[in-house]
Amino acid sequence: MTTVVFPGQGSQYTGMSKDFYDNFNIARLTFQEIEEFTGMNLRKIIFENEDNELDITKYTQISIFTSSIIIFKTIQNELGLASSSIDVMMGHSLGEYSALACSDKLSLKDACLVLKERGQLMNDAVPPNKSGMAALIGKDSNYIQKIIENNNINLEIANDNSPKQVVISGDISEIINNKELFLKNNIIKYVILNVSAAFHSKLMLEAQKELSKTINQLKFNSNKINIISNYNAEVSNDSLSIKKSLQQQMANKVNWTNSVKKLLEIGQKNIIEIGPGKVLSGLIKRISNNFDIKSINTISDI
Numbered sequence: 001m002t003t004v005v006f007p008g009q010g011s012q013y014t015g016m017s018k019d020f021y022d023n024f025n026i027a028r029l030t031f032q033e034i035e036e037f038t039g040m041n042l043r044k045i046i047f048e049n050e051d052n053e054l055d056i057t058k059y060t061q062i063s064i065f066t067s068s069i070i071i072f073k074t075i076q077n078e079l080g081l082a083s084s085s086i087d088v089m090m091g092h093s094l095g096e097y098s099a100l101a102c103s104d105k106l107s108l109k110d111a112c113l114v115l116k117e118r119g120q121l122m123n124d125a126v127p128p129n130k131s132g133m134a135a136l137i138g139k140d141s142n143y144i145q146k147i148i149e150n151n152n153i154n155l156e157i158a159n160d161n162s163p164k165q166v167v168i169s170g171d172i173s174e175i176i177n178n179k180e181l182f183l184k185n186n187i188i189k190y191v192i193l194n195v196s197a198a199f200h201s202k203l204m205l206e207a208q209k210e211l212s213k214t215i216n217q218l219k220f221n222s223n224k225i226n227i228i229s230n231y232n233a234e235v236s237n238d239s240l241s242i243k244k245s246l247q248q249q250m251a252n253k254v255n256w257t258n259s260v261k262k263l264l265e266i267g268q269k270n271i272i273e274i275g276p277g278k279v280l281s282g283l284i285k286r287i288s289n290n291f292d293i294k295s296i297n298t299i300s301d302i
Contacts, residue, residue: 002270003263005284006068006091006098008254009060009195011277014049017067019299021047026077027070030108034066037112042066057196061094061119062112068098068275069108071296075274079302083225088235088268090228092280093159093200093254094118096246102274103225105242110218117214121207122199122250131198132172133158134179138188141166141257147185153178158200159254162286167193169201204251212247233258235266260287272296 020027021043035042045053046063053059068091075081089099094115101111136144141160148155148168155178158169168175179190197203220239228235229245233255236242260283263271273280273295281295296302 001087001268002085002272003088003090003268004072004086004099004102004272004274005089005280006095006102007064007273007275007277007280008091008093008095009057009064009199010193011275011279012054012060012064013276014054015047016063016276016297017070018047020070020074023299024074024078027074030070030073031066033108034062034069034112037109038062038116040116055194057123058116058119061122062116064094064276065098065101065112065115068095069101072098072102072274075296075302083223086225088226088228088263088266090230090259092256093230093249095275095280096227096230096249098275099227100220100242100246103227104223105220105225105227105239106218107221114211114214114218118211118250121211122204123196125207126197126203128196130172131170131201131203132175133167133169133193133195133198134175135191135193136166136168136182136187136189137191138164139166139186140164144168144182144187147182151178151181153181156198156201157253158198160257161254162257162283164286165283169198170203171198200250200252200254202251208248208250211250215243215247218243228259228262230254230256230259233262235262256283257287260284264288264290 089103091099097111097115100106140163144166155168155170155174159167226235226237231245231248271291271293278295281293
C-alpha cells in the first residue's frame with residue numbers, strides 16, 4: 001500500500017506541470033476547471049510568471065495546488081493509480097489541501113476556493129516586511145525550542161521539517177537580531193527566507209479565525225483514505241477531526257517530522273511525492289531511510 005505526499009510553499013517554479021498540461025487532456029481539463037472555480041488566469045501566472053507573481057503568497061498557494069492536482073489527476077487517469085491502493089495522504093502546509101482534494105475528502109471546487117482565501121488571508125495578515133521566517137540547519141526542534149525559551153526570544157517554531165532542519169517565524173527584527181545568538185548555540189546554518197510574512201505563528205491567529213469560519217461550512221467526505229494532519233501529526237479518517245485540525249493549521253507549527261514518523265508507526269513504506277519540486281523526498285530521507293520514495297514532478301519522472 002502507498003502514501004501520497006504533496007509539497008507546500010517554496011516548491012514553486014515557473015513552468016511547473018506545463019509538460020503535463022501540454023501532453024494530457026485530463027491535465028488541461030482540470031487546469032481549466034480550477035481557473036473557472038477561482039476566476040484566476042493560472043496558466044499565465046504559472047507558465048509565464050512575468051511579474052514574479054509565483055512568489056506572492058496569494059498566487060503561490062493556489063498555483064502549487066493546481067500543479068499538484070493536475071499531476072495527480074494525470075497519473076490517476078493515465079497510469080491507473082487507484083484510490084484503493086492508497087492508504088494515506090498528507091501534505092506540507094498548503095499541501096494538506098492538495099491531499100484533501102486528491103483523497104476526495106473535499107470537492108475540488110471547495111478546496112480551490114478555501115485555498116484561494118487562505119492565500120489572500122496569509123498575504124494580508126501583517127504589513128509587508130514586518131515579519132518573516134528563517135531556516136535553521138543542524139539541530140532538532142527540541143534543541144531550538146530550548147534556545148528560544150532560555151533566551152526569552154519572541155519567535156516560534158513554524159515548521160519542524162526534519163531532525164536537522166527547523167523553520168522559525170516571527171517579527172523580522174527578532175529574526176535578524178537573533179541570528180548570531182543561534183549560530184553561537186551550534187546552529188550550523190541560519191537562512192532568512194524570502195517570504196512575505198511569519199507563517200504558522202501567532203501573527204496568523206486573526207487570519208486563522210477568519211479561515212476557520214469558511215472551513216466550518218465545508219462538507220468533508222468519508223472514504224477509506226486516511227489523512228495525517230499537520231497540526232497534530234495524527235492519522236485520521238474522521239471528517240470532524242480532519243476539519244478541526246485543518247482549522248488550527250495556519251497559526252500553528254507544521255509537524256512534518258512527527259507526521260513522517262507516524263507513517264513508520266503504522267507500517268507505511270512506499271511514498272509517492274506528487275507536485276512541483278522534490279523537497280519533501282529530501283526531508284523524508286533525513287527523517288528515516290526506511291522508505292521507498294518516488295517523486296513525480298515531470299513526465300520524465302513517470
